[in-house]
Amino acid sequence: MSRRLIFFLTFLFFYSSQTFSSDYPQGFVLTEPYVWPVKGLNTITGTFGEFRTGHFHMGQDFSTAGKIGLPILSVSKGKVTRVQRKWTSIGYAVFVQHDDGMTSRYGHLHKFAPKVVKQILKSKQSRRFKDRVDFDIVLPEPVPVEKGEMVAYSGDTGVGPPHLHFELFKDDIYYNPMHFGLGYSEGEEVVFDSLRITPQTSRSFINGKHETIDIPFYPVGGNRFELSESPTISIQGKVGFQIAIHQKSNSNRLGIFTLDMSIGEQLLQGFQLSKILKNHSRKNVLLYDSSISKANGNPFSYFLHTRDGNDLLGILKPEREQGLIDSESLKTGEPKEILIRAKGQGNRQAMASFYVTKDQGDYKHIITKEWTYNVQFDRYTTFKSKDTRVELFFPVNAIYSKGNFEIEAKENVKIKTEGLNQLSSVYEIGPEFKDFNLGYDLYVKVPKSRDINSADLYEVLPDGSVKKIKGSSFSSWGTFFKVRLRKTGLFVVLSDQTPPNIYLHESMNKTVFPKEDFALMLKAVDVGSGIMPEGFDVTVDGVRGKAEYFPKDGRVEVFEPELLYTPGKHTLTASVRDYAGNWSQTVRYDYEIESPPIVPEPKTITVEPVKNVVTKEKKETNTPKATQQKQKSPKAKKSTSR
Ligand SMILES: [Zn+2]
Numbered sequence: 001m002s003r004r005l006i007f008f009l010t011f012l013f014f015y016s017s018q019t020f021s022s023d024y025p026q027g028f029v030l031t032e033p034y035v036w037p038v039k040g041l042n043t044i045t046g047t048f049g050e051f052r053t054g055h056f057h058m059g060q061d062f063s064t065a066g067k068i069g070l071p072i073l074s075v076s077k078g079k080v081t082r083v084q085r086k087w088t089s090i091g092y093a094v095f096v097q098h099d100d101g102m103t104s105r106y107g108h109l110h111k112f113a114p115k116v117v118k119q120i121l122k123s124k125q126s127r128r129f130k131d132r133v134d135f136d137i138v139l140p141e142p143v144p145v146e147k148g149e150m151v152a153y154s155g156d157t158g159v160g161p162p163h164l165h166f167e168l169f170k171d172d173i174y175y176n177p178m179h180f181g182l183g184y185s186e187g188e189e190v191v192f193d194s195l196r197i198t199p200q201t202s203r204s205f206i207n208g209k210h211e212t213i214d215i216p217f218y219p220v221g222g223n224r225f226e227l228s229e230s231p232t233i234s235i236q237g238k239v240g241f242q243i244a245i246h247q248k249s250n251s252n253r254l255g256i257f258t259l260d261m262s263i264g265e266q267l268l269q270g271f272q273l274s275k276i277l278k279n280h281s282r283k284n285v286l287l288y289d290s291s292i293s294k295a296n297g298n299p300f301s302y303f304l305h306t307r308d309g310n311d312l313l314g315i316l317k318p319e320r321e322q323g324l325i326d327s328e329s330l331k332t333g334e335p336k337e338i339l340i341r342a343k344g345q346g347n348r349q350a351m352a353s354f355y356v357t358k359d360q361g362d363y364k365h366i367i368t369k370e371w372t373y374n375v376q377f378d379r380y381t382t383f384k385s386k387d388t389r390v391e392l393f394f395p396v397n398a399i400y401s402k403g404n405f406e407i408e409a410k411e412n413v414k415i416k417t418e419g420l421n422q423l424s425s426v427y428e429i430g431p432e433f434k435d436f437n438l439g440y441d442l443y444v445k446v447p448k449s450r451d452i453n454s455a456d457l458y459e460v461l462p463d464g465s466v467k468k469i470k471g472s473s474f475s476s477w478g479t480f481f482k483v484r485l486r487k488t489g490l491f492v493v494l495s496d497q498t499p500p501n502i503y504l505h506e507s508m509n510k511t512v513f514p515k516e517d518f519a520l521m522l523k524a525v526d527v528g529s530g531i532m533p534e535g536f537d538v539t540v541d542g543v544r545g546k547a548e549y550f551p552k553d554g555r556v557e558v559f560e561p562e563l564l565y566t567p568g569k570h571t572l573t574a575s576v577r578d579y580a581g582n583w584s585q586t587v588r589y590d591y592e593i594e595s596p597p598i599v600p601e602p603k604t605i606t607v608e609p610v611k612n613v614v615t616k617e618k619k620e621t622n623t624p625k626a627t628q629q630k631q632k633s634p635k636a637k638k639s640t641s642r
Contacts, residue, residue, distance in 0.1 A: 023179040023274040025170045028101060033181020034075035035148040037106065038062045038164055043250065044184040045163055047345065048176040049273030050255030051288040052295045055281045059167035060177045064154040066162050068110045071150040075104055075182070079142035080116050080151055085135050090165060091157025096145060107165035110155025119143050172278040178345065179274065187345030188248035190256060192217040192225035192352045193299055196242045197233065200324055202371040204237030208361055210368045217352055225352035232335055234359035238326045242289055244299035247344035253297030258343040260316065261304045261323065263336050269304050269323030270316040277313060285400045285435040286310040307401040309377040330358040373402040385409055390427050393441040400435040413490060416464045419498035419527040423455050426492045439486035444493055448479055451495040454580035456529060457481045460490035468529045468579060496528030496580035502587050505555060512592045520564055522556040522574055522587065524549060529579035538574045540564040547574070567595040
């Protein structure tokens with residue numbers, strides 16, 4: 001391709017990117033850029049619209065240089081109106097409602113600014129704040145903040161390492177902060193990683209094969225990339241392209257802002273991540289290939305063609321199959337150039353090019369399986385297994401795009417059912433599929449039998465072990481089990497009439513304990529339905545107690561009644577039930593807590609010895625309990641950030 005043509009196309013690119021819908025809410029005018037929300041720093045570690053497992057990244061991540069306690073500033077004038085604590089996701093977060101109509105949310109905070117705390121303490125839910133349990137509090141009186149005023153301190157609460165997660169929204173639309181003066185000028189080069197080409201029909205061929213191929217790109221200078229293998233790909237039938245690409249930024253991989261593809265001079269497809277509807281958050285699977293994309297960008301794999309049901313705001317051509325290339329549209333012997341252009345932060349750009357040519361080969365000898373789709377995103381579908389005992393019901397929006405599902409009774413699956421009765425065949429629902437939206441209902445009919453009351457639906461894992469499926473219900477009128485699933489795999493109905501077992505933990509290997517750090521430990525195991533965490537029946541000296549169950553290793557810690565820690569002799573009894581309703585035998589344990597060394601003033605002890613000792617004990621046993629509670633709220637640290 002001539003240089004002149006490249007320049008022409010580059011020009012076309014920027015021209016065309018103007019034709020996307022507005023980057024701001026209707027009527028919004030940005031009078032001056034927003035203030036960088038992390039005081040003293042200028043790096044971003046995640047961009048708007050990046051792939052995350054199960055959702056789009058609805059905001060931008062700002063580096064806090066791994067630090068906790070940096071001032072977090074309001075990006076613009078407004079009022080702090082709301083605060084949250086969500087320990088499994090965003091941690092502590094504040095909302096600022098700005099005078100210009102936008103709302104910003106700042107997450108993973110260490111703590112709130114003092115004047116915000118003051119308002120929280122005035123709210124009806126202040127108890128939850130003090131108790132450090134999750135909350136979502138609308139402040140009784142909004143706290144006015146100036147542009148650049150501190151609203152909180154940076155932290156690592158919720159998921160991920162220390163950083164600031166920042167969102168900007170109005171009504172139900174989330175906006176890309178880069179358009180508000182928070183773009184990142186230090187983003188390094190945009191790097192094309194690889195091209196993936198996928199046959200789109202059962203009779204599509206790529207370089208003579210009916211297979212998906214991946215070809216790496218390599219840089220040729222001037223922000224241009226070419227395929228590392230032959231630059232010409234021969235196609236027959238309909239094929240789709242996707243691109244693994246990222247922008248470098250220090251040691252991070254950032255998602256890109258725009259991508260588009262043209263053939264010759266015709267723009268085929270593209271997107272721009274300027275805004276995302278709130279309820280499109282989980283539609284990330286329409287833009288990213290969820291089977292290979294990773295939250296850390298290794299890779300972000302973007303589709304360059306429309307998947308069915310794609311109504312994302314930034315898609316250039318949302319109509320069906322836009323972006324697919326059909327060899328019928330090519331002329332024999334005239335390879336066409338495909339040009340892919342990308343833009344990232346700091347206006348950094350890159351482009352990649354290669355050729356496609358029409359393949360006239362005769363592939364009659366290659367036998368391929370007919371492709372059918374029995375489930376579409378926009379209609380409901382139901383079908384049954386051959387033995388009619390299992391029915392699958394896919395509501396509208398059960399899945400994103402389309403899929404083909406099968407259900408089959410499997411005869412030769414070895415499952416570990418020791419202690420369990422098998423009440424149905426093992427059914428396989430396939431193939432493996434990840435892009436579920438609402439999911440589907442699985443109905444399994446079972447014959448009436450005596451042990452139906454202890455029966456439930458189980459998933460069969462690859463090693464043959466079984467796991468009870470949560471949330472299933474049983475209709476005794478229709479004798480079927482029903483559950484909403486968002487996965488495929490092997491399923492079976494089993495009845496569990498084997499009681500669980502409960503016994504002393506190995507640390508209870510003696511009967512006399514010093515009172516310091518004493519923990520009353522048991523162990524519970526169950527085959528089948530599993531130990532019910534709230535199913536413990538515990539007493540100490542006849543007083544009803546409480547126990548916490550740790551599913552990972554079966555540990556059970558009895559932590560109430562408090563008298564279990566007091567010096568003297570005690571008797572514990574404990575039993576537990578499983579989900580199927582079977583009760584274990586009762587374990588009984590006699591133990592003694594040593595009295596503390598006798599303190600001076602021996603005469604006073606004779607007056608009311610028991611009371612004195614007890615009150616004293618109460619104070620001291622508070623210490624191990626407090627530590628225990630702290631440990632109970634571990635942060636679910638994952639490697640990826642929100
Ligand atoms: Zn984030």
